Amino acid sequence: MKLYVVGLGPGGVYEMTNRAVAALEASDVIVGYTVYVDLIREQFSYKTLLATGMKKEVERCKIAVEECLKGKTVAMVCSGDAGVYGMAGIVHEVARMYPEVDIEVVPGVTAACSAAAVLGAPLIHDFVLISLSDLLTPWEKIEKRLLLAAEADFVICLYNPSSKKRHDYLEKACDLIMKYKAKDTVCGYVQHIGREGQMSHTCTLEELKSAKVDMFTTIIIGNSETRLIHEKMVTPRGYEKRYEV
Template sequence: MLIAVSLGPGDESLLAPAARKALERAEVIVGYKGYIDLVSPELLEGKEVFSTGMTGEVERVNRAVDFAAEGRFTAVVCSGDAGIYAMAGLMLETLEARGLLERVDFEVVPGIPAFAAAAALLGAPLMHDFASVSLSDLLTPWETIEKRLRLAAEADFVLAIYNPRSRKRSGHLQKALDIVGQVRSPQTPVGLVKQAARPGQEVLTSTLGEFDPGLVDMQSLVIIGNSSTRLAGERMLTPRGYHTKYQVG
């Protein structure tokens, strides 16, 4: 059995019961070392653990497939949801490439994705249609990312921005803000969440015109409101539309 296990945003209280059960059953746990650290020691006890650093995804998945092909219950841990910018896709792709789809049972345990954790901390910014865009151009050409940003902004989607900024990509977030700013007001609310549900958590709101990309790192998620998003006190609110049909309050 090969199973992609979603850890959620990091806090143990947000680990889904099905994910905990999978980790309890696992004989081998595989993952990025930073995500292994999110697993409580009691769930790692007595199990073989294989981890690598960043950019070791292919190596990790191939080792996990090797373990599973040997008949060992193998869990690959992922931050957030395993099927959103995580390892579920590469795991399935590897099984397909190695001709093991019929031999190795594969399963995905869903979890709380980063944009859901960040939205909860910010208030209710994702109450209407939204688009999720990663600014990492390691696997996706920047031209494609720019196109997706532009079209999503023109369609008035709320935008959840993953991988917004790193030392090697320090200018990508400002470019993204400029693209959105071509069609959206400078007063559009923008939310920043760092280390959601983890030690060091930070939450702040700003506007598209005043937002400082220098506050952002790779452990951050940025949410840019649409044309109807507003601040309700210190929280972001994107109305679903009830006020257009009913008397709210």
């Protein structure tokens, strides 16, 4: 009884791996959040497609496991990579009572990597991913991580930077980060990566505070060496210290 958890990457089928496409082709049933199922609906319309709404993650997993227990091969689809703030974890948790369900996580391109590619090459050195959503994580823990990440001079990639209820979280995060990083640190953000309406911007950390972002925005804050080359955000790996570049 196979249950694939498949990362679609940033957009539709074009940004999926061949392995991810093969997993969907091998499945009888595809389960996912409506927006993500819509990304592959056309190509996989001959499959049973079960879409559920936002914040229905646990319910969605239960549906996937139930279908699997009926003898169906099931794929649970996620945007980006299923293993980064995605459904791979909760699927394992929900299915823990059914060891006969064989879970295979099929990785995809996570938003950090697809945003970085649009912005240039900001993740060339050590970096952290932090979600600003405090729906499931206490804000105090998020604050502590932001401060320590800034102190360590990591490149910082922010997921879920804002929502209607959390409109000032990015501003708060930038203020914390500025305790260690300079105001003119090179930053960038990308909206609707790989989809209609994709937009990208670069700015300073000070300017980022008042950037208009939403939950579909991925933000990258450079380290102390990140700079702009022809409008692209580039973090050096260090070759220039040893070689003539």
